[in-house]
Amino acid sequence: MLYNEAGQFSTSYAGERRLFRLRQDRYALALLLAFAFVAVPLVGNDYWFSAILIPFLVLSLAGLGLNLLTGYAGQLSLGSAAFMAVGAFAAYNFGLRLPGLPLLASLFLGGVTAALVAVVFGLPSLRIKGFYLIVSTLAAQFFVSWALTKFGWFSNDNASGVISAPPLTIFGADFSTPVGRYLLTLGVVAALFWLGKNLVRSELGRNWMAVRDMDTAASVIGIPLLKTKLLAFALSGFFLGIAGSLWAFTYLGTVEPHGFDLNRSFQVLFIIILGGLGSILGNFLGAAFMVLFPLLLSNLAGLLPVGLVDPAQLENLQKFIFGALIIVFLIQEPEGLARLWQRCRERARLWPLRY
Amino acid sequence: MEFFFEVLLGGLLAGVMYSLVAIGFVLIYKASGVFNFAQGSMVLFAALTFVSLHERGMPFWLAFAVTLAAMVVIALLVERFVLRPLVNRSPITLFMATLGLSYMIEGAAQALWGAQVHGLELGISDEPLALGGVLLSQFDLFAAGTAAVLVTALSLLFSKTRIGLSLRAVADDPLAALAVGIRLQRIWAVVWAVAGFVGLVAGLLWGARLGVQFSLSLVVLKALPVLIIGGFSSMGGAIVGGLIIGAFEKLAEIYLGPVIGGGLENWFPYVLALLFLLVRPAGLFGERAIERV
């Protein structure tokens, strides 16, 4: 009833191709953006910004990066954290060694560097298929970790090998308060998601999906495999690189190479599996789950009388439940949370009718 | 020159330790097509259970038997609640399920037995043996011997027993095996139990080397390149892959290390595996997938 499509016709080709065809969808998006950009900064507090919203946004962006590579192009990758690390350290070095370089430009250049590194480690994908491809990205994961720790140049010869965020100023405005960091992250993430959504709707995106489904058939009908696969790696690396820089600059403030280890790669992979492979919205849902679920569990535990459950046992229990939830999800909803959302939407379009 | 042989032999023996873990993977992959990332946590669970029981006063063989029973129970539970509902899904889904499983097993292991570090003594003193000027570790030789016995036993199991024959049938073509009347669920439970046993042996040997603690589950990261070189579905490949990885890893650390910087043991095996794959995309002994359009 509310979600009625009746009476909404497109009268031009552009109208036919637009992203959100329903007026309700467009209104909903506008409301959501207004809420995120205007309302949340007014009502939120430090804890929500610093510990929940910013990691949620950054992890969604990382999920998008990996989703382009694994969900859309079908190339399994376990090296996402390495590309994030490359982006973070590259952005730091560009900002450090080119004085006067604007913050956004160093983020962009960090992403480009990560893209180039991703292409190098993506070259084997032309010869190796399926599960064996994880070896290439795992090699990237460990090699990048090693290189960033070994060569002090990357961290400006800091004795501890950590990099710290540069002053976060854009056109003179200071973004280093929690609200400022939140807005900076939100802006970058929103822009990149817009870019990503359009990428997957384009010819390149369709080529990726063809390669994912059956690359032999794709090459038979004339899709250039080399270019398609390498572009998948490059763009995925770009998104992951910017996500890594945001992780280092706006979320933690400092980062050492160890913060981008294999566990981080697994975390990003979980996000896209839970959220839905081959979906844009799924990245947000998966990241929200990842960030909020442990907090929910520990806050629930906080409500229990003190001393009832030993805090260590609680943590083990949380791990156990988390693993069990992943399995349950994979059994019940293999296409992830995005599919759940999709079904809700479809029901809503018919409501109050059932079918 | 002696030093080179020392490093080489030490590397080969270390590689055998990696193969021990890899064999567990191979077993499960052969029979159910699942890349079981939870093998590392199974090794940890087995080692922790054994050492905690042993410390509480149980004699060695009884603790071994009880732990084995526990691994069999885990195998049955996994087959019933993880593998059966996920039958016929894509390999990546199964891989993610085993990842979730590894979290569960790790959490359970620590919840049951605590987070303390335990020493594990198997009664083999580790004084080095000098053989013609080259130093060899007694413990590593013992581990290599155990691995040889294990592989022989498993090969005999596969070729001479009924269960082994069924396992090979399932590995070859599950649908045909079903058609012939082989109970897939039972086979999977058996395979996971055997993999649990292999994990227990590996856990004991690695635990004696490192002490039984949480990092034990990280040995799986060393087993991956072994599998990739040897092929996911070949036990002989796991041994050969282990030897290659072990030897080259140590030699690279000693001879390549001073040139490009030390500490390359983490990534060198993976780069080596990558180079192997470029030449043989399915590993040395793995099966080449035939693609049809």
Next chain:
Amino acid sequence: MFKPTFARRLVLALSLSAAAFAAQAEPEQYFPLQSYRVGPYAAGGTGFFGGFIDYLQYVNANGGVNGVKLTWSECETEYVVEKGVECYERLKKGLNGAPAAATNPLSVGIAYATLDRSTADKLPLITINHGRTDSTDGSVFPYAFPLQLNPYSEVSAIVNYIGKQAGGLDKLKGQKIVTLYHGSPYGKETIPVLDLLAKKYGFTVEHVEVPHPGNEQQSQWLSIRRDKPDWVILRGWGVMNPVALKTAQKVGFPANRIIGNIWSNSEDDAAPAGAAAKGFISITTHPSGTQFPVLQGIKKTVVDAGKGNLADPKRFGSVYYNLGVVNGILNVEAVRIAQEKFGKKPLTGEQVRWGFENLKLDDARLKALGAVGLVQPLKLSCADHEGGGAVRFQQWDGQKWSVISDWVQADRALLRPIIEESARKYAKEKGITPRDCAKEG
């Protein structure tokens, strides 16, 4: 009709709760605990936080700090940086009105990530026996405190001890020392200082890296055996320590020529190596053992009353447990000293910071605390956030650690200029104006 009753009920409820709140306003000082009790480093975490909490309970049992009771809450970080940050943000505001005194994350990664936040939130960040070396210079790092020992002092003290064994620092010329370090920023932190000391005293130093986590060290120890050094300094962490000792035995390198640093010095590092660890030497800022009066007091009032925090009571008196007790002593003493200036009430982080900077523990005070021999004499100031820099050496005999030396002091005069230069560089990079310590009280 409906509304007035509802409004009346609401007012009644609110006033009751306000009354309850007012009645509850007991003065309490809060310690947020970013603890880790699971994961690969859980052994250290459970010991340290067990000791810390037990000491806080002991203080409470003796009337608190001038009547102000201590309260705390734990938040599991699993030694993961972003969890530590999330715990920090959640707990920094205090608990039920009790203000937070200081944070004690016992993790280099979390310390780095919360350093800027601590300065912005004016909450002292205590990194006992570790941390960012240049945070010793309090003029640039007003809220970071590497109490007792920073990494540079560690290696300097070890070199001094080696020199003493050789018969004098001048006899070090021509000796060969190998550092086996963990492949992480923590492990690499002391490389420049070792090179400097090597140049000064004429010994050769070689740095050998063990990639994280350190399960396999065969090639490293084979090359050590080939080079035949006089001493090996072990900068390990977690599983790297027992593996190092076992692999050393495998290649025949004597354990009594290996000196472990402050994070290779616990029972959990030596015991899993079994017989291979016999003779292993390590440094410690505090001995293990239960004979100290303060530990006896804790045993009587806390542990025997069944309120001990340790899951395994055998670990009472172990190295990590005692570190937690020492940490508790220092934290509470800082609060006490700050209360003398600011009043006997719950204090803010800024006031507790003043307390830390004026922390002074001499023999008389240590005797009153019951910690003579457990804690070294300390004197902190605005410019010096470390305050001590001395260690003792202990040796593992297969069952426990026994102290084998007296206090060995690090060469702090040599290290100070390096620390200050590094701090200045940080200040310039961040745009911080250093405080003028001469002016502050």
